[in-house]
Amino acid sequence: MRPRNDLLLLVLATALPLLAFAVLASALLVWQEQENYVTAVKDRNRAFMSAVDAQLKGTIGALEALGASGALHDGDLARFHAASQDVLAAHPGWLNLVVFNAEGRQVLNALAPWGDPLHRPALESRSLRKAVQTHSPTVGNVMYGDGVFTSRPGIAVRVPIVREGKLVYVLSAIVKPESFQPLIEQQQLPAGWTSGLVDGEGQFIARVPAKPVGSPAGADYLAASRAASEGWYRGTTVEGLDTYTAHVRSDFSGWSVGFSIPAELVQRGPRRAGWLMGVGVALSLALAAAIALRVGRRLVPAQGAS
Secondary structure (H helix, E strand, O other): HHHHHHHHHHHHHHHHHHHHHHHHHHHHHHHHHHHHHHHHHHHHHHHHHHHHHHHHHHHHHHHHHHOOHHHHHHOOOHHHHHHHHHHHHHHHOOEEEEEEEEEOOEEEEEEOOOOOOOOOOOHHHHHHHHHHHOOOOEEEEEEOOOOOOOOEEEEEEEEEEEEEOOEEEEEEEOOHHHHHHHHOOOOOOOOOOEEEEEEOOOOOEEEEEEOOOOOOOOHHHHHHHHHHOOOEEEEEOOOOOOOEEEEEEOOOOOEEEEEEEEHHHHHHHHHHHHHHHHHHHHHHHHHHHHHHHHHHHHHHHHHOOO
């Protein structure tokens, strides 16, 4: 029996390193496939955020063109107010057009009749202060109407009007959040997948499946997106679904987008590969042992006869 055992050990000693190498190579391939999957999702997020930034920059460009108008240049706010009605009609994605002076006081509101007193402060003051201080365009977060002119949620996009180095006005377009919904719907997500555009305060601007504008994003998403400008994590959605999520934050707007995939779908590939590797190793070892035993049976009688 000793030769048979020795032969079995020899076969196993030869097969095990090869099997170990095959397992390692397979594991590396699975890992690489997973990395490629994550990279593809992140690339999709970046492309979506680039589209959002492009839409915001388009609004800024339109405001800059308005800022160069003769009425605003001459300080004729009455004439600019009359023209603002046509401006809103030409931009269906805008809810309102507001002008602030250098002190941050509202001096024109397209939804208010000209001549009405405008003593209301900016509803979203952070972006206004930043525009005043930096003399650069800014993008705000979801805010809500004052209940007088409108009660709908909106987002302020602000452009400072500077002449000879001095701030004169801050021109603000109040953008409808739903104007970003088509961008996210164009992703055509499979059933069970989710994606959401979130402002700097962690509020939904647009989402698939839909959630009310201004409602808070999930706690796991907020923690991850605030910890890093881009990443991949496992957590739960606002519905409590177990998902893997890629997220990226825009340096331009401070907004972020998340793309969530059910954890079961993400793990299915590696799990299947793991089962295949395990079955392959078991079958290979069984085949090697069977060959060794068969050869051993032939050797033992031959040695006994000698």
